Amino acid sequence: MAGTNDYLLTVDNLKTYFAIRKGLLRRTVGYIKAVDGVSFKVRSGRVLGLVGESGCGKTTVARTLLRLVPATAGRVVFDQTDVLSANKPELRRIRREISLIFQDPYGSLNPRMTVGDIVGEPLKIHSSAARQAVRSRAYKMQRVATLLSKVGLSPEHINRYPHEFSGGQRQRIGIARALVLEPKMIICDEPVSALDVSIQSQILNLLKDLQDEFGLTFVFIAHDLAVVQFFCDAVAVMYMGRIVEQADSEQLYQNALHPYTQALLSAIPQVAPAHRGQREAFGGEVPSAVTPPSGCRFHPRCPLAETKCRREVPPLQEKGPKTGHLVACWQR
Amino acid sequence: MNRDYEKSAANANLPRGRSLWADGLRRLRRRRLAMLCLAVIAAYVLLTGFIYLAETFDWQVSVTNWDEKVGTEYEPPSAGNILGTDFLGQSGLRKTLYGAKVSLTVAFWASVISLGIGVPLGAIAGYFRGVVDEIVVWIYTTLSSIPYILLILAFALVLKGKTIDLGWAGLGIVELSGITTVYLAIGLTSWVGICRLIRAEVMKHKNQQYVLAARSYGCSNMRIIFRHLMPNVFHIVIINLSLRFVSFIQAEVILSFLGLGEKDRPSWGAMIDTARLELPKGHWWEMTAATLAIFFISLALNVFGDALRDSLDPKLRTQ
């Protein structure tokens, strides 16, 4: 890696629209703006949390980053390579260096493949002809076994099938698969939300250990602010395809500026019995993505909304000099 | 490095886990009825295999000598001839047993043909969508718009007596006759169902996260289709096929009635076709024999197919 100032991933005004087709000729009559002008940067070795409710576009961002979904506009630069215009070998490299960890530990592993095949397959795909000899099956198995023990599974599990594992173990397999190509960056898409409480903490610890060990860069997508706080250095809060607030973890949790972030924080039920009955109810629902509200998209649910909020889209601006605390709200 | 290899070689010898198939089959093994059905199916298959071997190596066994005269004409079932004799004094039992070969051969090749066409087409259409999909869907919608029985008949009528030059495959010129026509006709028409099934399944699985995962680390499309998707949808094909097999056997019966089936050797279809004329004379045994033969294999395949579906059902597994 070059200097610490370098950003491993830069996302600039990324837009991903899905066309709505209607009528006799299936003409495009509009777009669902799943991701609508998202910008963020991730420093090497840091963890960025992407938080929001379901449907806010955070998963689409993840998929667009790997070009699993075509982007409509914007720029994504990963390690000095423009992802969106990358040619085939470049894309191959990018897909080797960015790994994905998925939410659903059941759906994300091919039920007909053994653990060894699942974890080893990326190796097989990315072994160039010259290195074929080295990357033989034996080598592959060796590497898979090492990784399995690293993620807390026994290498003896190598010939087992996913359905023989519990949810937490499967998530470990998914993590092993993400690590096998020694990526620079891992995108975690809600890695713990489908897991049991007692397992969640195990997986979170594992991810944290791995980050420490390999110095990995993470984009961590979640809806649970508590989990994000534990894991992330910086947090971006998304609402309806846009980032509404972005700041360092500490700043955000201590001084949330955007009313949506505040509402999210308030909505999390706390185990501390002292919190009982303190929370404010937060009204309204997420509007339809087909017909988003004008102006600030949060205004129909916002207690502070004014005329300006209804008319104009607030830009994501830094609040206070050099704080790195960005917020998109007319009232702040 | 060397030591690593040894270690990994040891790893490779670790006991294999149970695949979903193994798991399903293990579950299946506990169902006595299903195992009984499997035994019945196996018996039919073994019988067919035996007849093939016997014919190839010219073993003199009674089944292949079905045209031997074993009694007087139209002898009702007795201890000597359990299923009676026909108009030439041929053994009903031997004919019924031999019929298994014809029927199973028809059903087997029909399955092979319909799988060979339906599976790749369905997989490619379901995975790539777009123009390829439109074309495949067009083809199968067209074919399925034509009433099935008419289509089968049309194919059978048209194929009958045609010759195909398979010189390139080293088979010389093959004349389509008898059962060849039958299974070609059935196979060439029934791939549509399998294609549609595969396409729907592939479309369903295509959006599963494991496929997305494979794409995310750069799997090629063909690899995804054949390494990831096919193993996951194939059990559905197998289950479907076990039920379809029955309809193939029955199609042979109908085609025989319409004069398009096997002529020279006994098949169940031919036997039923013959027996329908003999029934009014009170010669019920030939009809009964063929019907029972079909009944048992149908029942076995149906029950087994159901059991297979249950034991491979992912819904039942995850809970």
Place this chain on the structure above:
Amino acid sequence: MTVYIIRRLLYTIPIVFGVLLVTFLLFNVVAGDVTDQIAGKAASAETREEIRAEYGWDKPMFFAWDSQFFNHLKNAVTFDFGRSWSDRELIIDKVKRGAGPSLSLTIPMFLGTLIISISLALIVAFLRGHIVDVVVVLLCVAGMSIPFLSFILFGQYFLAFKWDIFPVFFWPDLSPAHYVLLPALIGIVAGLGGNLRFYRTVMLDEIRNDYVRTAFAKGLSVRRVLFRHVLKNAMIPIITQVVLAIPFLFLGSLLLERFFGIPGLGYLMIEAIGARDFQVISAMTYIGAILFVVFNLITDICYCLVDPRITFE
């Protein structure tokens, strides 16, 4: 909705074209020449030439304005299929004549099978695993395994001839309601197995759903849950099966019609097959396909009526 229907109608054009292409390829290109059969005893080469000219078989196959394929398309679109070579009758007359009798047999048969099998299927699906279920499934498979012909021969011999409950055969003095009864009954009995099995699977899939639990949690009775909540949800596969079966009703039943002398299209088909009258088979195939395409459209419209989740987009 209009837009939807128009688009679906447009979509049928390539399908119809495909059907015509298939029938043409099958019956005109691959099937070969029937000139000799038309010519009869001791026909000369000239006679054969004349026959080929008469039926248009001397024209180029595809690439010409007057090609056989073009005429095939033209005839199909105008429903003018010409005359059958085996008896020189207009093919369209044959079809018109046969449709009525076929329907008078197949409609009661179809409705009977449908109502019985759906009702039974609901009950059997609810009793899954119960002995009743096992027995019914076994009976279904038995019913499916017994050849159709056996049902016919048995029914005709005992119910009609021996016990004289039904007429043996079509007879000019009888009303159709009379002579159609037995074949329809046989058709129902023979078809019940397969249908019941199919609907049982459909119902089973439906009964496993969460909303059934909700309905029971509301305190509804089994009957209300089955015949109201489950049945309406099961309508999609049922409609598919039912509406797409309707076009086949026009084609009648090959065997029943022949054995009971019902002069329908099934009978016509058997004759045409026997005589290798490909034009008749081709025309029937085409008409069957057209009906199928039309009813496919109707199915889709029915979906929207039954299931609010499906819209016309």
Place this chain on the structure above:
Amino acid sequence: MGFALKLLSTAFTIVLLLVAGCDNSGPVVDSNEVVSYGALSAKVRGLDPGDIGDTTSSAVASQIFECLYQYNYLKRPYKLITQLAQDMPQVSDDGLTYTIRIKKGVYFADDHCFEGGNGRELKADDFIFAWKRIANIKYLSKNWWIFDGRIVGLDEFREYTKTCKSRAEVDYSRPVEGLTARDDHTLVIKLKKPWSQITYLLAHLPTAPIAKEAVDYYGKDIINHPVGTGPFKLKLWHRGSYIELVRNPDFRGEVYPCEGAAGDLENGYLADAGRRIPMIDRVVLVLVQEDPPRWFLFLQGKIETSGIPKDNFNEAIDQKGVLTADMRKRNIHLRIFRDPSTYWLGFNMEDDVLGRNKPLREAISCAVDREKYIELFTNNRGEVAYGFIPPLMKAYDPQIKQMTKGTYNPEKARQLVKQAEAVYGGKLPRLTLSMAGTDVVARQAGQFYRRCFKNAGLDIQIDYMDWPTFQNKIKTKSAQFFSLGWIADYPDAENFLQLFYSKNASPGPNNFNYSNPEFDKIYEQIAVMPDSPERTELYRKAERIVVEDCPAVFLLHGVAYVLHHDWVHNYKPHAFGYGLTKYRRIDTAKRAAYKELLRASR
């Protein structure tokens, strides 16, 4: 469940009511009307005599149309008498010119095609028109073989029609030298060479006169609208279902024959002698193609006559060959008569293996157990054939049995196979027997043959195909050997001899592609001879030549068994005649009694 059943029964009732309401065109029964019911075993293809080639259509059309001559209903051997002709033809001495007077006062049945709807009188031109129509190549008649190369100028007329663009363009007024009308009631036919069998063909349905008005009026639809001069006319035709004929009120009048063959008086065939025919008002013919329902209908008394289905033979006839007790209790009568038919396995004499190997052909001939075949496949309704001329013909040779090559003898067959191998020079290749028909009977017969040949040490493959394919195969000489037969069109053995004439080789009727100069010489000689004992002698000589060469395995001559109920009178089987319903009489009281009998026995 109760609800489901209720719904079901309601739905069922509604449908039945709908169905019942929509089509109720069954005839209204008039108690005085005498109706005859029969079954057709094949569909009627069309009722245009010019294009009729199948027996079922002929049987129906012959009730409506008449020819110049017909067979005497009762006399045996079969003898021609006049129908539309006034008397038998006057033949010129050279045997080339036939002058035929036509009955006066014969009218076509009333039809819309005629002016005012009333049928006009029959004229000689109607015959000429009908025959020219058959010659018209655009009409595509199956019956051109009747006139092909026979009549002066008719072939030229056919040539002319080839130049026309369509059927409508053909000018029927164009003269044909050999077909002229001296006046409205005298027809003159000039032949190219003597042909004594022409009179038989003038009793053949395709030569029936046609009114040009009808052809012009109905166009191609004439197949559905027969306009004839016969005793019945078409009332209703539900194609593919049933046909109703009614008495033609304008029928010129004909009487039941007054004398018959020996024994006819005793059998009651002369009870109606001299009565005006027809004696039936209406004929209903229902198409029943499957055997079981037809047999049930007969036993229920719905139809009057029936053959005996192979599978119900034992039910009707006991081992001694007489009616069973059950049949007698039902007052069912059995009529047995010889068919003018011969069935054989024909060899393609141009085939490399068979054509040059007489021992092989003889071996095959000796291998077939004809008696067993007759027993298995016809229930003994057949006689072993030694030659091809059936016993009912005058030319039948009682000595032929001594001449034949084909008595069943497997031992001899095996020896002959050895000889055949010597002739062939090695092991014989596998022979292929082509069989028409893919149905059960064909398949069983095939199995039977295979067993016979296997016993003789011959390996034969059976190739089943449908009739069109079979025909095609024979026409193109590509069948090696084949199962076929011939039913005579008229009671003259010449009809059989032509099958062996070398110039008739495929695609002509000589399917054997048999060629023997000696035979050809005799045949050419016979062809122009009028009937005489010498000619009969020549027929027999020709047959012996053929039998010696063994171009076919002659199997059997058919014997027909027909059952009829006792309310059908004057049922005398006839091998050649078609429109015979006019002679029958129905006793409705007896029919009612049978219904009673059935009811009582139940």
Place this chain on the structure above:
Amino acid sequence: MSNNGKLLSVENLSTHFFTEQGVAKAVQNVSFSVKKGGTFALVGESGCGKSVTALSIMRLVPEPPGKIVSGEIIFEGRNLTALGEKQMRRIRGNRIAMIFQEPMTSLNPVFTVGSQIAEAIRLHQGKNARRAWADTVEMLRKVGIADPQQRVREYPHQMSGGMQQRVMIAMAVSCEPSLLIADEPTTALDVTIQAQILDLLEQLQQQNGMSILLITHDLGIVAERADDVGVMYASRIVELSEATALFTEPLHPYTQGLLKSLPRLGLCERRLPTISGMVPEPLDFPAGCKFHPRCPIGLDDKRCQSVEPQLREVRQGRCVACWYAPDYESDAEYKEYESKYGRHKRLSTDS
């Protein structure tokens, strides 16, 4: 906790599933009670048997393969396990109502939400169609659906998840049941909507005075909403307590582990304390205390490995099933085992 304050008491309930692979004891000896007007939370990880307990109360366990093998469910003085199907139908949806985790699949997709609610009202209250319809609209308004006149005619798929859950609640409370069983009512919903739904439930509870049996895996929700809590682990209740007491001083090692392993807002740990191992499968339960393989004490304690501790009241209103819970030894049975296996270290309550 006097008897007359109880609306529902479940005593020694055991529900087993008889499958091909063996008997799955999904619920074993579960006892708890729900106070009138109170909220009782059953909390536990997936597969611990909490949903089956709820279905058993409703008598909706799919049968076969499931069966209530023993126990009593006393509701308003009647033992539900002894009732006939017909009587049970009168209770379901009327006296006890239930809402489920997935509102999308739990609502019948082909009927309007109105007709589904009205169906229950007509069934249990014998109202005619018009009055039931009016009630339905009123119910929708009550559960906070704007424009109920309009929405009553909509189909479930036309609504968002939160709305659907509101409809489910409306359907459940339409007959004013005295007990509402809420089986993971908010799991499928977004955080902000979760809070709304829980608030709604609380508000309805106050209005109607009904009791709620809340089934969830989210300890945060329990802490905020429940009066009493039963913690389930591997088909048994391992700790039963008043809510505040439970969260201030968890007694069972499992409860302790759970609470500690949660990431909390405002607390910045380097690592999360965890419970090692994984949840056992119902067909594969360990012998002895089912938690022992994951328990810091039980892992090397013979007694824990061989004998399963019973749920026992250790303090006023607090029951625990752990040999090493404080005050657990005040029992004769305990003494017996102590003499056999020896005394072990005490489980501290503050580690």
